[in-house]
Amino acid sequence: xxxxxxxxxxxxxxxxxxxxxxxxxxxxxxxxxxxxxxxxxxxxxxxxxxxxxxxxxxxxxxxxxxxxxxxxxxxxxxxxxxxxxxxxxxxxxxxxxxxxxxxxxxxxxxxxxxxxxxxxxxxxxxxxxxxxxxxxxxxxxxxxxxxxxxxxxxxxxxxxxxxxxxxxxxxxxxxxxxxxxxxxxxxxxxxxxxxxxxxxxxxxxxxxxxxxxxxxxxxxxxxxxxxxxxxxxxxxxxxxxxxxxxxxxxxxxxxxxxxxxxxxxxxxxxxxxxxxxxxxxxxxxxxxxxxxxxxxxxxxxxxxxxxxxxxxxxxxxxxxxxxxxxxxxxxxxxxxxxxxxxxxxxxxxxxxxxxxxxxxxxxxxxxxxxxxxxxxxxxxxxxxxxxxxxxxxxxxxxxxxxxxxxxxxxxxxxxxxxxxxxxxxxxxxxxxxxxxxxxxxxxxxxxxxxxxxxxxxxxxxxxxxxxxxxxxxxxxxxxxxxxxxxxxxxxxxxxxxxxxxxxxxxxxxxxxxxxxxxxxxxxxxxxxxxxxxxxxxxxxxxxxxxxxxxxxxxxxxxxxxxxxxxxxxxxxxxxxxxxxxxxxxxxxxxxxxxxxxxxxxxxxxxxxxxxxxxxxxxxxxxxxxxxxxxxxxxxxxxxxxxxxxxxxxxxxxxxxxxxxxxxxxxxxxxxxxxxxxxxxxxxxxxxxxxxxxxx
Amino acid sequence: xxxxxxxxxxxxxxxxxxxxxxxxxxxxxxxxxxxxxxxxxxxxxxxxxxxxxxxxxxxxxxxxxxxxxxxxxxxxxxxxxxxxxxxxxxxxxxxxxxxxxxxxxxxxxxxxxxxxxxxxxxxxxxxxxxxxxxxxxxxxxxxxxxxxxxxxxxxxxxxxxxxxxxxxxxxxxxxxxxxxxxxxxxxxxxxxxxxxxxxxxxxxxxxxxxxxxxxxxxxxxxxxxxxxxx
Numbered sequence: 047x048x049x050x051x052x053x054x055x056x057x058x059x060x061x062x063x064x065x066x067x068x069x070x071x072x073x074x075x076x077x078x079x080x081x082x083x084x085x086x087x088x089x090x091x092x093x094x095x096x097x098x099x100x101x102x103x104x105x106x107x108x109x110x111x112x113x114x115x116x117x118x119x120x121x122x123x124x125x126x127x128x129x130x131x132x133x134x135x136x137x138x139x140x141x142x143x144x145x146x147x148x149x150x151x152x153x154x155x156x157x158x159x160x161x162x163x164x165x166x167x168x169x170x171x172x173x174x175x176x177x178x179x180x181x182x183x184x185x186x187x188x189x190x191x192x193x194x195x196x197x198x199x200x201x202x203x204x205x206x207x208x209x210x211x212x213x214x215x216x217x218x219x220x221x222x223x224x225x226x227x228x229x230x231x232x233x234x235x236x237x238x239x240x241x242x243x244x245x246x247x248x249x250x251x252x253x254x255x256x257x258x259x260x261x262x263x264x265x266x267x268x269x270x271x272x273x274x275x276x277x278x279x280x281x282x283x284x285x286x287x288x289x290x291x292x293x294x295x296x297x298x299x300x301x302x303x304x305x306x307x308x309x310x311x312x313x314x315x316x317x318x319x320x321x322x323x324x325x326x327x328x329x330x331x332x333x334x335x336x337x338x339x340x341x342x343x344x345x346x347x348x349x350x351x352x353x354x355x356x357x358x359x360x361x362x363x364x365x366x367x368x369x370x371x372x373x374x375x376x377x378x379x380x381x382x383x384x385x386x387x388x389x390x391x392x393x394x395x396x397x398x399x400x401x402x403x404x405x406x407x408x409x410x411x412x413x414x415x416x417x418x419x420x421x422x423x424x425x426x427x428x429x430x431x432x433x434x435x436x437x438x439x440x441x442x443x444x445x446x447x448x449x450x451x452x453x454x455x456x457x458x459x460x461x462x463x464x465x466x467x468x469x470x471x472x473x474x475x476x477x478x479x480x481x482x483x484x485x486x487x488x489x490x491x492x493x494x495x496x497x498x499x500x501x502x503x504x505x506x507x508x509x510x511x512x513x514x515x516x517x518x519x520x521x522x523x524x525x526x527x528x529x530x531x532x533x534x535x536x537x538x539x540x541x542x543x544x545x546x547x548x549x550x551x552x553x554x555x556x557x558x559x560x561x562x563x564x565x566x567x568x569x570x571x572x573x574x575x576x577x578x579x580x581x582x583x584x585x586x587x588x589x590x591x592x593x594x595x596x597x598x599x600x601x602x603x604x605x606x607x608x609x610x611x612x613x614x615x616x617x618x619x620x621x622x623x624x625x626x627x628x629x630x631x632x633x634x635x636x637x638x639x640x641x642x643x644x645x646x647x648x649x650x651x652x653x654x655x656x657x658x659x660x661x662x663x664x665x666x667x668x669x670x671x672x673x674x675x676x677x678x679x680x681x682x683x684x685x686x687x688x689x690x691x692x693x694x695x696x697x698x699x700x701x702x703x704x705x706x707x708x709x710x711x712x713x714x715x716x717x718x719x720x721x722x723x724x725x726x727x728x729x730x731x732x733x734x735x736x737x738x739x740x741x
Numbered sequence: 742x743x744x745x746x747x748x749x750x751x752x753x754x755x756x757x758x759x760x761x762x763x764x765x766x767x768x769x770x771x772x773x774x775x776x777x778x779x780x781x782x783x784x785x786x787x788x789x790x791x792x793x794x795x796x797x798x799x800x801x802x803x804x805x806x807x808x809x810x811x812x813x814x815x816x817x818x819x820x821x822x823x824x825x826x827x828x829x830x831x832x833x834x835x836x837x838x839x840x841x842x843x844x845x846x847x848x849x850x851x852x853x854x855x856x857x858x859x860x861x862x863x864x865x866x867x868x869x870x871x872x873x874x875x876x877x878x879x880x881x882x883x884x885x886x887x888x889x890x891x892x893x894x895x896x897x898x899x900x901x902x903x904x905x906x907x908x909x910x911x912x913x914x915x916x917x918x919x920x921x922x923x924x925x926x927x928x929x930x931x932x933x934x935x936x937x938x939x940x941x942x943x944x945x946x947x948x949x950x951x952x953x954x955x956x957x958x959x960x961x962x963x964x965x966x967x968x969x970x971x
């Protein structure tokens with residue numbers, strides 16, 4: 047495992063950014079100023095973030111070391127029985143190398159200082175195991191042959207495994223030593239020492255170090271003393287080195303699945319796909335920090351995964367920023383694919399070159415990191431938003447941590463320096479989480495706004511409808527009123543008006559007798575009553591209409607000595623009986639009455655109603671027992687009167703026919719066998735028939 | 742001797758009514774006045790048996806005079822004299838307590854006949870009025886609510902089986918026949934009763950309508966614009 051970061055410090059980015067941009071943009075100097083501004087702001091943000099985030103994060107790690115340095119350095123042999131919190135830190139040891147698994151008896155011991163890095167001190171790994179010897183004097187109290195204190199051995203870092211001996215007796219190993227040694231390179235060691243192994247006076251602690259063929263080898267400082275105090279150091283370091291990466295692995299997995307699910311539903315948002323892939327690749331790398339044994343395929347994948355991680359992170363970040371730099375993206379993709387192919391093929395084709403190839407690829411990635419970070423910083427700061435700033439901070443932080451780890455790996459910061467890169471990964475999760483929260487809230491707010499808007503629009507439409515309904519209603523009313531007025535006007539004009547006019551003309555000429563005048567006026571009043579009755583809503587009931595006419599006319603018929611027989615039968619409702627049509631019917635029947643009254647000398651009138659099933663029509667029959675229609679002409683006092691009568695009758699009959707046709711009906715006049723006339727008025731049942739008949 | 746009070750603002754009509762009544766010695770005109778106020782005063786003073794009243798009086802509505810009469814003189818028969826005998830006026834008068842109506846243009850015979858019939862216990866009814874009454878009582882009769890409730894624009898609901906104001910089946914039949922245009926003798930023949938019984942039934946129906954609509958009389962009359970005060 048090679049924890050090489052993909053970034054350098056942000057202040058380098060500024061320089062790279064400027065150069066990177068100056069070349070293609072030489073003609074656009076104005077833009078350069080903007081870019082410079084971006085870069086400077088990014089520098090400031092990065093510095094602040096480094097102080098704010100990295101500081102507290104590293105504190106516990108650094109504190110362990112600091113505490114250790116400041117701790118009670120008293121040698122174990124000076125420990126008093128009253129001082130239970132004492133330990134000693136060995137920063138010097140004697141060293142020898144051989145291939146024996148048992149402690150060497152005769153050997154050349156050389157003094158070394160701890161930590162002892164085999165790379166830096168150029169020790170030969172093929173020369174066998176490394177033996178470190180520590181001597182100390184012990185004067186602890188014994189109770190029943192046991193030391194009063196439980197003592198422990200704490201070693202912050204070993205590479206790769208150790209076996210420890212006290213006074214010639216082995217009491218612990220750091221992990222499996224054979225056949226395949228386990229990984230312990232990033233795992234602090236803590237061994238309880240059996241009290242019986244301590245001797246009064248001189249004691250000898252031996253550590254046999256198993257170097258690793260590939261990894262760095264070496265031994266950090268060694269802590270010996272009270273188990274409580276040392277376990278505290280151990281737990282803190284274990285938290286950072288093992289537990290935290292484990293938790294972060296879980297987090298990454300959850301987020302990877304979550305965002306993969308989002309992408310599955312929203313294919314266009316490839317940001318979530320790339321985030322998911324990035325998290326998965328990060329997990330591949332992360333598990334190496336704490337797994338004691340890793341499967342071979344995982345190791346195999348881990349090497350090219352850095353390029354993929356860089357690629358996915360770039361893709362994700364660009365999409366997060368809603369910006370694209372196709373050439374950079376394409377270039378990185380080509381590099382990633384080519385390097386992966388090389389790393390996958392090389393172990394089989396040319397195993398010897400594998401190490402160098404890896405180193406070159408990692409170096410190229412490291413060198414490109416500032417450029418990429420600068421490009422991302424530019425993309426993320428074009429349109430500011432809190433979650434983009436979080437992502438930018440995360441990228442900068444991870445770059446810083448990557449740089450730290452690179453330096454640590456190169457042992458520039460001390461052999462037992464902690465690796466911090468895993469701790470920076472959750473920051474990227476925060477950025478995604480912030481984005482999702484923002485979207486969720488925006489969606490909810492959007493829905494609320496939409497609902498409010500909809501409600502408002504519905505209310506507006508309702509009001510508009512209401513007012514248009516109101517307008518229509520008013521128009522209807524106006525139209526109805528106008529029609530009614532027109533109808534009444536026509537009525538007055540044709541009926542009572544002309545009646546009064548002709549009477550007035552006759553009266554002026556003095557040719558109107560008192561009796562005639564009374565008759566004309568009575569006619570006028572009848573006319574008025576008829577109009578009034580026609581206004582009564584009868585709801586399609588023709589019998590009511592006819593009955594009322596009878597009620598009006600019967601007193602006058604009785605006075606004239608005519609009896610009226612009422613032989614009506616129930617009729618179906620006639621839906622078309624509006625005032626106009628009612629009046630037409632009334633006029634027809636009234637005309638028939640008048641004819642009989644004036645000219646027929648009848649004693650009896652029979653009115654009957656029924657249904658003519660043959661033609662599916664309503665029948666109204668007015669029958670009298672007077673003289674027939676033909677004979678009426680000769681009834682007048684003289685020839686003139688007779689002609690007048692004929693004319694009058696003819697006009698009356700024409701009017702009746704016209705009105706019946708208008709109603710969609712017909713009227714028939716029949717002379718009865720013995721004497722008298724029968725008027726048959728046929729009316730349609732429905733308006734449809736009416737319209738058909740009318741046209 | 743039937744004592745008649747005439748309340749009519751047109752002097753010509755007053756004189757005509759008086760002249761017609763004078764033809765029959767059974768009638769005595771106790772007073773003939775031109776305003777509602779005078780009419781009410783004369784009602785209190787002369788206590789007539791019959792009141793002939795015009796609806797369009799100059800001071801107050803004839804309806805108020807009728808109401809005054811029914812309140813103070815329960816035995817006094819009120820007759821409205823109308824121009825057209827149209828339903829709005831006639832129904833409103835009946836609701837106010839009138840037992841019948843006469844047309845202003847009625848012949849002398851018809852005029853006297855109308856008053857005689859009224860005194861004998863009969864009231865006239867036109868098909869349109871019969872139909873109106875049918876509808877009005879039908880709207881109330883099937884009401885399932887046992888308690889009275891007044892809703893705006895509706896009539897007072899009548900408790901089922903309340904014989905004082907609900908229509909009997911015979912009364913309903915009479916209204917139905919009347920709405921089809923049959924006159925009293927024909928109805929009597931159809932129903933197997935005397936014409937006189939028919940007309941007294943009609944008078945009872947009118948009284949029920951008056952009781953029936955007393956509660957909403959104010960509302961109804963105001964809606965019609967026929968009365969100003971009560």
